[in-house]
């Protein structure tokens with residue numbers, strides 16, 4: 001019976017774990033059912049005509065050049081159908097992608113693509129990023145392969161920012177907002193189960209957000225050709241319960257602290273209050 | 279110029295042609311040296327054949343590349359069977375398995391060859407050249423010498439793009455879309471010729487060739503129609519080619535400009551498309567730059583979305599003509615068809631952003647492009663309905679040409695439907711850059727364009743070479759191709775929904791792709807069958823050239839003007855004056871014994887409630903129209 005799966009496209013999606021993923025899959029399903037309908041309608045008519053009007057020597061074709069009312073009908077009906085799909089899609093599109101609809105972040109992460117891997121920067125214990133290429137464009141000149149985020153090591157807020165490679169961990173049921181870029185060529189940050197895909201472009205930052213309802217271990221891929229290692233740009237991520245996530249980030253923070261001599265307390269106000277904006 | 283010569287001796291040449299096709303092809307002018315007859319010819323029919331030959335060769339190169347990459351996807355890292363160890367050492371590792379960097383060259387070259395060196399030259403170059411003067415009832419193109427050059431830029435382009443074999447690093451490997459920075463940044467000093475540099479030069483030349491051809495087509499259609507032929511007396515093939523030519527003249531210069539910029543980034547290390555502080559692949563940084571990588575995508579797709587219509591509008595026209603002829607029916611809604619083509623062409627220029635929903639383009643623009651893209655599905659569906667309307671109450675003959683035309687219509691429906699999924703921007707988030715897209719492009723470009731091209735070849739071969747193609751070989755070619763085509767490309771929808779990215783060399787490393795592993799193998803086997811099915815076509819073309827049945831003047835009992843020409847027309851085309859009396863689709867007219875009424879036959883008719891009725895039929899002139 002597995003064979004019947006062939007006819008049910010929807011069965012082939014990997015499991016959805018994100019809040020908006022359900023909307024996207026449902027929209028796919030709607031278009032799919034409409035398409036199946038149109039498919040059977042047009043192929044039915046086509047097949048019927050081909051059989052019914054197949055060549056017979058005693059018959060002639062019918063000299064008829066068409067009819068404007070019919071033309072108008074089959075112009076207007078698809079227009080209405082397609083426009084409806086478009087408008088309905090747009091609602092979902094605005095909700096998932098528009099910059100001003102990005103939800104308030106429970107956790108902010110920077111993601112950077114490089115050939116061939118993914119790097120993730122967490123704000124650390126203070127929950128704030130120090131000066132880096134995201135919040136200060138001039139810090140782009142600090143970008144090197146060893147410092148892909150262009151972190152300014154003199155900024156106290158940055159002392160506890162930590163980064164991980166080809167894997168990340170996020171808490172379940174939280175709004176995760178990522179800002180993505182690349183150090184070299186285009187990549188596309190693809191989380192199949194999360195229904196997330198966003199090209200990352202060197203020189204600019206993209207908004208990526210999601211909220212997962214299901215803890216587990218999943219895969220990261222790259223969806224934009226980026227060179228010889230493109231197919232191998234695999235990473236992994238975990239969606240953890242709040243406590244597990246806290247435990248992990250505490251241990252990361254402790255690592256960072258241990259690696260540094262005690263930092264002087266910050267005396268000055270940070271130049272920018274919102275760590276994501278210049 | 280040679281047209282002037284032919285005018286004076288048109289009848290004589292045509293006469294000569296009728297006799298000469300008995301003994302091979304030695305029919306052309308004896309006053310021209312051989313290289314002007316067969317190589318640097320200005321005869322539109324010779325140029326059409328040259329396009330056909332060059333592109334069919336590339337069809338097999340591109341197809342072979344596709345089979346290599348299919349092998350790697352189904353059996354990653356395993357030696358290519360039979361020929362593995364015979365392949366050049368740049369292509370395979372020492373076990374005979376596809377080398378990883380060659381895989382990315384394969385993907386790039388397969389796409390580039392198929393689009394720039396196969397579909398465009400066949401759809402526009404071959405059919406444009408062959409059909410336009412003949413179907414307009416004229417002796418040649420308006421600008422034959424320009425026409426010659428439009429062909430003679432293609433072989434050098436082919437050689438240049440393929441010569442990357444001898445260059446360090448091999449062929450271009452940034453995909454047929456060549457997105458920078460990947461395509462702009464190389465790991466070597468300035469002035470290094472890489473595969474990418476050669477790719478850019480080659481595509482620039484092909485663009486140039488397209489523009490020359492297009493200027494010529496537009497001029498010819500506007501100036502050289504036979505006496506009495508109004509624009510709305512032109513067959514849809516001509517409409518398709520005419521509007522395609524307009525798209526080319528408007529779109530291709532933009533591609534040329536973009537390519538020139540990318541070439542400078544690539545070769546001189548400027549930074550039109552490169553931002554500052556870029557860490558180039560591994561070795562060196564690019565100093566300059568406040569460029570924008572996404573700008574390339576805008577420029578590229580501003581051309582390349584219209585280009586997908588360049589690749590299908592001519593075939594839509596051809597398929598319409600084939601369907602009308604073999605259903606013995608007028609096209610249902612001829613004017614609606616013309617307006618739909620024009621509508622697609624216009625809308626085609628405002629939808630390019632649907633390739634860029636996930637590119638980082640402002641999502642606000644995503645909304646705009648989504649709506650315009652969805653609107654473009656409307657003229658596409660109008661065309662489908664009109665084709666169905668044409669079949670309705672016909673008397674349908676299933677010749678090979680007709681079978682291929684019907685395949686076009688049905689496969690285009692599937693490709694159009696998958697287009698609607700991707701046109702919906704939120705749905706596209708997940709399926710963008712997966713095999714779902716690959717399925718779509720092959721349903722429209724192979725299922726659509728290539729089957730349309732096959733239909734055209736089967737339909738016009740008799741006029742091209744004076745011989746009929748073998749129908750039974752043709753049918754075999756069709757059935758094998760059609761079945762293998764669907765077995766190859768339909769499962770790609772499923773593979774795509776499983777999340778399989780495009781252009782990856784090894785799906786087996788991903789856990790989430792395990793469920794579709796079996797499909798990858800299935801597709802590869804089907805693709806191999808599909809590839810080998812094309813041998814029927816080659817055999818048929820070659821065999822019929824020599825042993826084919828002699829073609830009568832009007833083998834399909836069609837109405838359009840090319841069938842007024844002798845079976846294998848020489849330079850100058852027609853052996854008598856052509857005057858057009860009616861539209862191209864007067865089949866099965868009431869009050870007429872024959873079920874077709876060629877455009878060139880005198881006679882009066884009136885139109886009553888969308889039916890044509892004979893008023894005054896000049897029977898005696900029929901002798902010339904029939905066999």
Ligand code: HEM
Pocket residue numbers: 455586587589590632633651652654655658693694695697698700701702706709710711715718719722723726727
């Ligand atoms: C109903 C009409 C069509 C619609 C709505 C449509 C829509 C789309 C969309 C939205 C994409 C971008 C998908 C993505 O990258 O995520 C796309 C890709 C593509 N379409 Fe269509 N399409 C239609 C017809 C055609 C036709 C007729 C052709 C060619 C003859 C064509 C050729 C292509 C190609 C080649 C691509 C892929 C380009 C690439 O990224 O390599 N499409 N189409």
Ligand SMILES: [Cu+2]
Pocket residue numbers: 186187188222223224225226227229230231233
């Ligand atoms: Cu990649």
Ligand SMILES: [Cu+2]
Pocket residue numbers: 582583586629630632633
């Ligand atoms: Cu497009």
